[in-house]
Amino acid sequence: MIGDLAASTREEGTRLRGPLRLLRAALFLVLAIGIALSAGFVGFAERIAAQAPPSDPRAEGIVVLTGGTSRIDEALELLAEGRARRLLISGVNPAVTRSTLAGTISEDLRSVLACCVDLDYVAEDTVGNAAETRDWAARQGFRSLIVVTSDYHMPRSMAELAKAMPDRRLIPFPVSNPDLHLARWWREGAAFTLLLREYGKFLVAEARRMIAPPVASTDALAKG
Numbered sequence: 001m002i003g004d005l006a007a008s009t010r011e012e013g014t015r016l017r018g019p020l021r022l023l024r025a026a027l028f029l030v031l032a033i034g035i036a037l038s039a040g041f042v043g044f045a046e047r048i049a050a051q052a053p054p055s056d057p058r059a060e061g062i063v064v065l066t067g068g069t070s071r072i073d074e075a076l077e078l079l080a081e082g083r084a085r086r087l088l089i090s091g092v093n094p095a096v097t098r099s100t101l102a103g104t105i106s107e108d109l110r111s112v113l114a115c116c117v118d119l120d121y122v123a124e125d126t127v128g129n130a131a132e133t134r135d136w137a138a139r140q141g142f143r144s145l146i147v148v149t150s151d152y153h154m155p156r157s158m159a160e161l162a163k164a165m166p167d168r169r170l171i172p173f174p175v176s177n178p179d180l181h182l183a184r185w186w187r188e189g190a191a192f193t194l195l196l197r198e199y200g201k202f203l204v205a206e207a208r209r210m211i212a213p214p215v216a217s218t219d220a221l222a223k224g
Contacts, residue, residue, distance in 0.1 A: 044155065044202065045195045049182045051151045051174045059084050059144035059171055063133045065126065065157055066091040067150060072101070074175050075148040076109040079116060084146055086116050088136045091123040126156055126205070130164035137168060144169040151176050152198050159205040 062084040064075035072089060079087045089101075098119065102110050118136060123129045137145060145165075149157045151174035161170055176182070185191040 040203075041196065041199050044199045045182075045185050048152055048155065048195065049185060051154065051172075053173045053175075054171060057083055057146050057171050057173055059146045059169070060142040061085065061137060061140060061144070062087040062146045062148060063129075063136070063161075064089050064148040065129045065153065066093075067153065070177070071148055071150065071175050073105060073109070074173065075146075076105060076112055076117075078146060078148070078173070079112045080109055086118065086140060086142075087112075088118050088120060088133060090120040090129040090132050090136075091125075092119045092121050094121050126153075126160050126201075129157070130160040133161060134164040137165060142168070144171070146171045146173050148173045148175060150174065152180070152182065152194060156198060156202045156205045159202065159209055163205075163209040 057078065062075050062078055064071050064087065066072070066089060075087055075089070078084065098113065098117075101119075102113055105113065120129075120132045120136065123132045133145070137143075145161075145168060147154070147157060147161060147170050154172050154174045158170060158172055161168075180191050180194065181188045182191050182195070185195050
């Protein structure tokens with residue numbers, strides 16, 4: 001009787017060990033992923049906080065992704081300085097006309113807005129910005145672009161643009177918002193929340209870039 005009870009206990013223990021090992025492995029995996037994501041977020045936030053625009057950017061074209069007037073002002077300044085031949089403002093609200101834009105910028109920039117700026121009304125998000133920029137660069141025959149957008153948005157923008165245009169040279173030109181204290185992101189709730197949300201979107205963009213098939217050459221698109 002005692003022997004039967006001991007044997008039954010051993011069998012029960014054997015049956016439980018398998019699920020317990022799986023549970024421990026699953027918990028370890030979740031913990032490892034959590035640590036990796038946390039470390040990745042810290043690196044992402046620090047990289048954004050340390051960003052600075054290049055001192056002497058030069059390319060054939062400029063693209064600015066809409067989302068703030070300071071981005072457009074910076075892009076127009078670059079164009080006025082002769083750092084590129086033409087500018088694309090991507091993701092413009094359909095209600096915003098060239099005249100509307102002219103009314104929001106300084107008078108000395110209105111001449112370049114009139115002569116050398118194209119407006120993209122099609123793009124509705126960063127993926128759309130990348131697609132429209134690719135087509136525009138192909139039509140213009142540009143092989144290098146200065147990319148102007150907010151500093152926190154730059155990593156995701158570069159990931160999407162690099163996916164759409166792997167054969168183009170992209171020069172990031174980040175624009176800072178003085179109301180966002182990204183250098184102290186761990187102490188500022190708004191900055192922390194913004195960076196955390198942007199980090200998640202960046203991971204999705206990077207995953208898409210790695211698993212998506214190669215994009216056709218933009219030169220081929222221009223001929224098609």
